Amino acid sequence: MLLSELAGLIGLKMAGKDKEISGLNTLELAGPTELSFLANAKYESALAVTKAGAIVLEEKYADQVESALISENPYMDLAKAMHVFARPQGCLEGIHELAFIHHEADVDDSATVYPFAFIGKGAKIGPNCKVFAGAYIGEDVVLGPGCIIYPNCSIMAGTVIGTGCIVQPGAVIGGDGFGYAQVSGKHMKIPQIGTVELQDQVEIGANACVDRAALDVTRIGAGSKIDNLVQIAHNVTTGEDCLVISQSGVAGSTKLGKGVVLAAQAGLVDNIKIGDGAVIGAQAGVTNDVPAGFMGAGSPLLEKGNFLRSSIYHRKLPDMAKKMSALEKRIKALEAELSKED
Structure with missing residues (x-):
């Protein structure tokens, strides 16, 4: 592909x-035939030595390279270029004879279903969906147009998945929530009779779990991305x-607002609200x-500024402990001298 053609596809000016x-x-x-990018000024010196055929960069750097695509946001526009060159997973089209599809399921003619996928009674598979090998699509599941369900995913009964969603390998959507009543020291299971809804353009990472509601619905908002x-x-x-982000856990009935970010291994207790x-x-x-708008870290959670200050003090604790011990010894010595004078 010519650089000029790529520029037209992603809406950039070629220089x-x-x-x-x-x-x-x-x-x-x-x-020499590959496109690269400059998104951080600290890597500007690399422009002089790179062998890249062309660079996505801001206009102020264009005179340093032979060929460029001019961008106000190089990282975002590189992502657009990656969509052009990305090769989709999979090698089959259509419905394979080794897939199990219940006779009361509705699978669009344009969908692809791989060998050993299971599609249950009442399921609806929308246009251009892909269901890979080993995937389980339970009863009355709805997949909107253009969804991709990768190998060995489990989409349990009644789950509703919107347009353009991606579920990475091994994820479980709609498994039972962790609900038990304590009876005479024993744990009685509470049936989880709600559902799960993934709204449009949601992505669920590999081996992630989104549990079905006890009642009502567990809902992942449009455009949200859940990591592995x-x-x-x-x-x-x-x-x-x-x-x-990866290895985070959100306990039951907690509500996240719009645009919330949970970094890796964050843990949220049940029944709290996280603001937009x-x-x-x-x-x-x-x-x-x-x-x-809150920004913070730590366990328990602290506002960002307080967390950073406490982190500084935490590193100083060993020295502070030594100084405190020395002061205690001096105080005891002074007290001993004063008691002698009395």
Whole structure:
């Protein structure tokens, strides 16, 4: 593909010499037919030595390279270019004879279903969906247009998945929530009779779990992205465009507002509310409601400034302990001298 053609596809202006582009790579590793990018000024010096055929960069750097695509946001526009060159997973089209599809399921003619996938009674598989090998699609599940269900996913009965959603390998959507009543020291299971809804353009990472509601619905808001190995408990709801990063856990009935970010291994207790745009740092422990726009970290959770200050003090604790011990010895010595004078 010519650089000029790529520029037209992703809506950028080309500067310099037109040339053939066959792929993308980093500034360090890109070759003469590959496109790279400069998104951080600290890597500007790499422009002088890179072998990349062309660079996506801001206009102020364009005179340093032979060929460029001019961008106000190089990282975002590189992502657009990656969509052009990305090859979709899979090698089959249509419905394979070794897939099991219940006679009362409704699978669109344009969908692809791989061998050994299971599609249950009453399920509806929308146009251009892909259901890979080993996937389980339970009774009355709805997949909106263009969904991709990767190998060995389990989409349990009654789950509703919107347009363009992606469920990565091994994820479980709609498994039972963790609900038990204590009876004479024993644990009696509470049936989880609600559902799960993934709104449009949601992505669920590999081996993540989104549990079905005890009652009503567990809902992941449109555009939200759930990373690998995340646990979303029963009756949790998120707003649009949330990011929940690897190994985080959100306990039952907690509500996330729009655009909330939970960094890796954050843990949220049940029945709290996280306001729109809040950012929770890695390994944070969140036990109370969080206001909109809050930024914080730590366990228990602290506001960002307080967390950073406490981190500084924490590193000084060994020295402070030594000084405190020395002061205690001096005080005891002074007290001993004073008692002698008395």
